[in-house]
Amino acid sequence: MSIFIALLILSFLVFFHELGHFMVARICGVRVEVFSIGFGKKLLSWRFGQTQYALSAIPLGGYVKLKGQDDSNPKLKNYEADSYLSKSPWQRIAILLAGPFFNLFLAFLLYVAVGLLGKVSLLPVVGEVKENYPAAQAGIRAGDVIVAINGKGIKTWEELDSAVVESQGELELTLQRGQGALKENVSVRVLSIEQEAQNIFRENIVRKIIGVRSAGAVGMVHYKGLDSIIFGIDESIKASTLIAQSIIKLISGVVPSSEVGGVVSIVSVIGLASQEGLMKGEITQLLWLVALISVNLGILNLLPIPALDGGHILFNLYEVIMKKAPSENVAYYLTLCGWAVLLGLMLLGLYNDIFRLLA
Known part of the structure; x- marks a missing residue:
């Protein structure tokens, strides 16, 4: 039961992230072709307007597919009026930033709730x-x-x-x-x-x-009224700073690679917290952890890895500064390298997760 709750929570965090991309894309006039919770085979799908909504088999993530944007093949281009590539670099950056921003905003709301309910x-x-x-x-x-x-x-x-x-x-x-x-x-x-x-x-x-x-x-x-908002802001800043510092320490070698965790760790930690929190009636314990993971998702997606939002933002900033888009081949191979790095980190996290479970 606790694992099921953990998967629901993780799916909700991903949904909120993708909702940010979706909303700002639509505001900018970009067509969203697919909005999926989960990856892989679509178990359930329906169409509303121009968008296909889906629940997919692997409930450990999600994505929105924008018209004209294809991470699997960056060489495919589409410059029609409702395409992602037809928009200005600043509009594209706004769309990309929206996902991480929604995660950080959700964390802020959860911290405010924790302050009001009591910690x-x-x-x-x-x-x-x-x-x-x-x-x-x-x-x-x-x-x-x-x-x-x-x-x-x-x-x-x-x-x-x-x-x-x-x-x-x-x-x-x-x-x-x-x-x-x-x-x-x-x-x-x-x-x-x-x-x-x-x-x-x-x-x-x-x-x-x-x-x-x-x-x-x-x-x-307890924190009431304005104090709860200040508490939410302070905790969001502290969590973001801690996660950013942890990433820097990991890259510099201060934190060993064995500390990297994957989805299994996230699910198991949420599952344990949800079980203990519901048993003791301390729902704020669970809300606190969910807020921290939401901050984690937001910050990690801003890393300058081409497969992530941060990497795409970097490409668009290059276009703003240089007044031209990156070379098609350069963007293609950097994206492949980004996917390799991301896959490597996921495998490292999975290896560490399995090692912890067996230890």
Whole structure:
């Protein structure tokens, strides 16, 4: 059941991506010949207007086929009025960007929903104060709840950590101390120091700290009204940045190729999250993961690989700058190379997926 839900979710993400291409193509006057969810043999199809809609046998992707665009044979050209190639490079770029943009926009909506519904988060409760560090010197104690930084309220330990890392000069922390009738608000000023640490990619870095550790308290954190929109924007930016950094680290060799995952990993992770989320009633856990995967799809499709949206955008930018389209043969062989790279990455992801399952 969980695998079925995972495939439905993945198909929905692909549908939303292709819907972006479809809508902007139609706005630009390009005929969409096929809109398919899945690849391979068409199991179910129907025609509405000039477009054939289909559900295909392999539910691990999808595509829209625009008139005049054929990735399988880039040498086939069509310049009729409703053809993709008859449009200006900027219109083509808009059509290509629409898919990734729809994925990112969907992720933003999902993050807003998570903020409104509530997310289980690590609360800003101090568990340990290290001796001779800025926090101890400022009078911060174990059990203190940090409720505001420089007059701005915070709700999670992550917000506290970000504020310290990004701090410029002293921070004014508002603490909630004590329980019941003895509860009081205390204001302290603390200046962070730099210390060696490791980032999520296990690289040695220097980061700012104040010398506190979390008490491990967790709770449901809600964001209402405008705060939910700000939360959605912040999380979308953080997820996009993390995925872009991961790609760069993978190319540079910091992240090993064994970390590359394929569709099997995506389906299994979504399936596990959907099962746990439905069992515990924590639907926000599933929404959070779906938002992250939607960002992943959006960013990956912008890679400058000719078989992906990013590669086609690169060709059109070349045409804008050079005032002429790339050589037919160059575009053809670059597209073949792009498909080879993409196929290689898919096979690597599948190999790693199978290895993880057997390990």
